[in-house]
Amino acid sequence: MDSQRNILLIALALVSFLLYQQWNVAKNPAPQAIEQAQSSSSLPAPSFADELDPAPSQQATAKAITVTTDVLTLSIDTVGGDIVQADLNKYSAELDSTALFELLKNEAGHQFIAQSGLVGPQGIDLSSTNRPHYAVSADSFKLAEGQDELRVPMTYAANGIEYTKTFILKRGSYAVDVEYDVVNNSGNNATFGMYAHLRQNVMDDGGSITMPTYRGGAYSTEDTKYKKYSFDDMQDRNLSINLTDGQGWAAMIQHYFATAWIPRDEPGTNLYTRVIGNLADIGVRMPNKTIANGENAEMTATLWVGPKLQDQMAEVAPNLDLVVDYGWLWFIAKPLHWLLSTIHGFVGNWGVAIMLLTFVVRGAMYPLTKAQYTSMAKMRMLQPKLAAMRERIGDDRQRMSQEMMELYKKEKVNPLGGCLPLILQMPIFIALYWALMESVELRHSPFFGWIHDLSAQDPYYILPLLMGASMFMIQKMSPTTVTDPMQQKIMTFMPVMFTFFFLFFPSGLVLYWLVSNIVTLIQQSLIYKSLEKKGLHTK
Secondary structure: OOHHHHHHHHHHHHHHHHHHHHHHHHOOOOOOHHHHHHHHOOOOOOOHHHOOOOOOOOOOOOOEEEEEOOOEEEEEEOEOOOEEEEEEEEEEOOOOOOOEEEEEEEEOOEEEEEEEEEEOOOOOOOEOOEOOEOEOOOOEEEOOOOOOEEEEEEEEEEOOEEEEEEEEEEOOOOEEEEEEEEEEOOOOOEEEEEEEEEEEEOOOOOOOOOOOOOOEEEEEOOOOOOEEEOHHHHHHOOOEEEEOOOOOEEEEEEOOEEEEEEEOOOOOEEEEEEEEOOEEEEEEEOOOEEEOOOOEEEEEEEEEEEEOOHHHHHHHOOOHHHHOOOHHHHHHHHHHHHHHHHHHHHHOOHHHHHHHHHHHHHHHOHHHHHHHHHHHHHHHHOHHHHHHHHHHHOOOHHHHHHHHHHHHHHHOOOOOOOOHHHHHHHHHHHHHHHHHHOOHHHOOOOOOOOOOOOOOOOOOOHHHHHHHHHHHHHHHOOOOOOOOHHHHHHHHHHHHHHHHHHOOOOHHHHHHHHHHHHHHHHHHHHHHHHHHHOOOOOO
């Protein structure tokens, strides 16, 4: 198989991959929630939907306090103690913008908030209009210089029971602990349970054929490490899964960022979703606790609200780092991301790191590349014999096939030698595509000159055009035996088609492909010179 057909195979594989991944984003199959709920635990799942107001309304903020650390700025409503806004201090909303990226917000038409409360017989968060009005000591709290932890307590008392809801934030961390401390002096037993969910307007999954991003729900249980649960899934069926060991999480994810509630070692916790109107909830409901008079109890959940930083997320909860979704080639993409990050640690520029990663990857594949071109050269040498064989045998396909195989065996030629390296190279490209697509580190990261954001397309299309030119040069350096006019036209058009696709790709990925083509041209020249010295003609 010659290089021109290889290029056609690459194109077909790439287009098929793009179409498949876009279809997968749009049509992610819904998990069998009922079956999982039955298999996850023998405990009955709490009917949480019956405990809350069946008609959630737009959050009404009476008074909000501001909590600031080095990485987060939170706005917390004193009614209910919900986080109604979360700004990420180290991430801008847009390139070169002074405005911070707003992950949680409470705006008309786009509500995305993190709610938590207590329900049950002595619960205090039973409806959207009947929630506690917490008292706080100040309107704003800030992590001081040299301070590693910030605690923000909010208090409420009713019927002889004192409720303290404390937000605990740490320096450099996007994980916020929400801790309830309840002291019962009512004269009777008090029973309640904690819930924590994320509420967001039902939205389109988002994405495009060249950048298929996902926006929607996701969760993890002891049986399922990571599963997407889209808004469509939520509308089709409420999720209800009991966590036998209390290990798991419920999240809303989007491109580069994630928000998740993680219960803390509460066996029997129920993971749930519900949709009412245009609002979708996904969260966790911990089992009830009963406190005797004169006693106290604590309940804690952790909220991750920030970028998809794999190392930090893995420390917060098992499998939380899987929201960085590398798809089915994660076992290749994850090491590539690690290698890219390691290189960046030395060079300090993500564009340069991508270039060096390309040299590493192409260098590692050099034996495959050499085998590919050697096989192509041997196949070219056999073309006259194959042509004579066809003329001699005619239309007897069975005999032709037998004699061709005998010829390949005699000449020690593998007819698949030219395409096998290609088949092995495609998964690496696809895995790297996902590694670059899912790397929040590349967001708003400059390369040099006109490339100010490696996660966005080239504003002047210079890299895609250079990529197309390099692909055209590879074609010219790879003579073909194809004589069919239609195939020749397809091959000629291939660089144009690739260039069109890459116009809309993130510039970081286009940079990888361009450098890869340049390395291919260099390797191709060296290999051809070596083969010609051995008497294998490449032209």
